[in-house]
Structure formats: structure tokens, C-alpha cells
Amino acid sequence: VDLASDRLLITLLQEGDLEALGTLYDRHRRMVYRTALAITNDEEAASDLLQDVFLRLYRFANRVDASRPLEPWLYRVTTNLAYTFMKRRKRWWRALKDMAEILARETKPSSEKLAEKEEEIDWVRKAIASLPMTHRVVIVLYYANNQSIQEISEILEIPVGTVKSRLYYGRQTLKKKLGMEKELRQEVTYEFT
Amino acid sequence: MSSHDMDGMDQWDVYLGRSLRDWLAQYTPPVDGKEKLLQHARSLPTQPLNLNTFLHTLVRNVFQKIFSFSLLSSNYSTQLPTVYINSFISQSDITPWSTELQLLQSLTTRRVFLFLLH
Numbered sequence: 413v414d415l416a417s418d419r420l421l422i423t424l425l426q427e428g429d430l431e432a433l434g435t436l437y438d439r440h441r442r443m444v445y446r447t448a449l450a451i452t453n454d455e456e457a458a459s460d461l462l463q464d465v466f467l468r469l470y471r472f473a474n475r476v477d478a479s480r481p482l483e484p485w486l487y488r489v490t491t492n493l494a495y496t497f498m499k500r501r502k503r504w505w506r507a508l509k510d511m512a513e514i515l516a517r518e519t520k521p522s523s524e525k526l527a528e529k530e531e532e533i534d535w536v537r538k539a540i541a542s543l544p545m546t547h548r549v550v551i552v553l554y555y556a557n558n559q560s561i562q563e564i565s566e567i568l569e570i571p572v573g574t575v576k577s578r579l580y581y582g583r584q585t586l587k588k589k590l591g592m593e594k595e596l597r598q599e600v601t602y603e604f605t
Numbered sequence: 606m607s608s609h610d611m612d613g614m615d616q617w618d619v620y621l622g623r624s625l626r627d628w629l630a631q632y633t634p635p636v637d638g639k640e641k642l643l644q645h646a647r648s649l650p651t652q653p654l655n656l657n658t659f660l661h662t663l664v665r666n667v668f669q670k671i672f673s674f675s676l677l678s679s680n681y682s683t684q685l686p687t688v689y690i691n692s693f694i695s696q697s698d699i700t701p702w703s704t705e706l707q708l709l710q711s712l713t714t715r716r717v718f719l720f721l722l723h
Contacts, residue, residue: 430643437639445634450625459635463642470646533631536624555622556629586621 422478425470437466440482443557444490450552451494453541454501461497465489487557487567491549498545539589547582550575 418439424432444465449458468489469476476485540548553559553567561579565572 430646433646434639434643437642441634441638446629446632449632450629455632458632459638462634462638463645466642467645467649471649529627532624533628536621536628540625552625555618556625558622583618583621587617590617 418482419478422473422476422482425473426476426478430470433466433470436469436482440486441466443483444486447487447490447552447557448494450540450556451491451545451548452497452501453537457494457497457501461490461493464493468493484563484567487553487559488569491553491568495545495549535590539586542589543582543585547578547585550578551582551586554579 418436421432421436425436441462445458445462448461448465449455452458452461465486469486476482540551543551549568550564553564554561559567561572561575564575568575
């Protein structure tokens with residue numbers, strides 16, 4: 413990411429330049445969208461959050477410090493909005509959507525290798541979604557966005573020790589789930605061979 | 606890009622990171638997102654909306670309505686904030702998620718009237 417031109421774009425945006433907003437959107441939309449998707453596990457919500465994040469950037473451009481990198485600000489707003497969204501979403505709706513997804517997936521034909529890959533990805537998706545929100549956000553920023561513990565601490569405005577602890581417990585939970593998943597797979601293999 | 610700095614990083618972490626990124630790489634934001642964003646941004650007020658601006662707009666647009674209603678109604682003190690503020694919001698282009706709106710909705714009738722008299 414070109415930090416120098418991000419700075420210039422923020423300055424232009426603070427003057428109300430919509431073209432600058434469009435350029436910043438093009439530059440960071442994937443990162444924002446995928447972070448929101450990893451936290452919410454919901455494509456529609458990720459699209460809405462993407463819009464919300466950049467609308468906030470436009471509305472509150474004057475509060476953004478142009479001398480600092482923009483990415484941490486975007487991460488902070490994305491995780492905060494995703495967190496609020498998750499809190500508000502009703503449980504029944506989530507269960508219903510998961511069911512619809514499973515039904516839709518079952519009808520899709522795929523090769524063996526592709527199916528294996530899909531299975532692996534599906535495991536990660538489900539495992540991440542099963543984590544408590546506080547752990548999930550840290551795991552996503554660390555593993556998907558490659559942010560350091562120090563950077564996550566600054567983004568979420570929490571102490572380094574808290575980041576480490578959430579990362580540790582999130583990681584342990586995921587590892588345990590992976591172990592169980594592997595055992596299940598082996599059992600299925602034995603049954604059919 | 607930062608380097609990972611957690612103690613005990615192993616192959617499993619590499620696997621987790623790769624799988625997570627593989628999953629997310631399958632998705633791209635909607636193609637019409639930029640157009641929608643710019644359209645929405647154009648429709649927003651040029652200055653950030655704050656509580657004072659919002660209340661002044663409210664006064665300018667609905668003061669007469671509120672006043673006549675308050676004179677006619679016997680229980681205006683409980684009805685006024687929610688009924689008229691919500692009605693105003695639904696007819697305006699103010700986005701329902703704004704912090705200012707949430708603040709305003711939490712104001713008591715007494716505070717709204719104190720403001721109007723100010």
C-alpha cells in the first residue's frame with residue numbers, strides 16, 4: 413500500500429473530494445470486505461459493512477490523522493462495526509442461513525480434490541465462526557490480515573497481554589477442533605475402506 | 606507486512622493462516638459497491654452532522670407542527686419526542702443509524718422544550 417498517496421487522498425477527502433473516496437475504496441475494499449466476512453461469516457453483512465466503513469471514512473474524514481497509516485483505522489472501524497452487527501443479529505436467522513448454505517452446497521458437483529479443498533476451507537470457516545467474538549477478531553487480524561500482536565493491540569485499543577491471551581485461547585480452541593475433525597474424518601475413512 | 610511474533614509458531618499456524626486466507630480469497634466485494642458508495646456519499650450533508658445541526662434542522666422543519674400538536678394534545682409530554690421525531694426522521698434523508706439520532710431519541714421532552722425555548 414502506498415502510504416504517501418493514502419495521506420494525500422485523506423487530505424483531499426477532508427476537503428470533500430469524492431474521487432479520493434473512490435480511489436481509497438478501490439485500494440482497501442478487499443481487505444475491509446474480507447475482514448468483515450471472516451468475522452461475520454456472512455457475505456451480505458460483509459457487503460453492508462464495507463459500505464458503512466467507507467461512508468464513515470467520508471463522514472468523519474476530518475477526524476482521521478492523515479500523517480498516520482490508514483489501514484489500522486480501517487481495521488478498527490471494520491472490527492467495531494462487525495462486532496456490533498454480530499451482537500444484533502438474531503440467533504435463529506444465523507441457524508436458518510447455515511441450513512440454507514448446507515442445502516445449497518450439497519447440490520454442487522465437484523471433483524475429489526476440489527471437494528477436499530472445500531472441506532478444508534469449510535472447516536476453517538466453521539471453526540472461526542464458532543469462536544467467541546473477542547477471540548475471533550484477534551485470530552482474523554493475526555492470521556488472515558497478518559497483523560502483529562503490537563499492531564492488533566493498537567487497532568483494538570487493548571493491552572498487548574490481552575491480545576496474547578485471546579490469541580492463545582483462540583488458537584487452542586481451533587487446534588482442538590481440528591484434532592476432532594481429523595479423528596472424525598479417519599472414522600469415516602475406516603467405515604468405507 | 607508484519608512478521609508473526611507469537612511464541613510457539615509451528616506448521617499448524619501456517620496451515621491455519623493459509624486455509625483462512627484461501628477461504629477469504631474466494632470472495633470479492635460486489636462489483637457495484639463503489640457506485641453505491643459514491644451515490645450514498647453524494648446524498649449526505651457536506652458538513653458532518655452533529656447534534657446541534659440536527660436539532661436546528663428539526664426546529665426549522667417541524668417546530669410549528671410540534672407546537673400546535675403540543676397545544677392540542679393533553680399528554681404531549683410523553684408523546685412528543687418519539688412520535689414527531691420519528692415522523693421527521695422517516696420523511697428526511699437522515700440515516701437511521703446516525704449517532705445523533707440515537708442521542709436525540711434519548712432526549713426527554715423537557716430537554717427538547719428547553720432547547721426550543723433557548
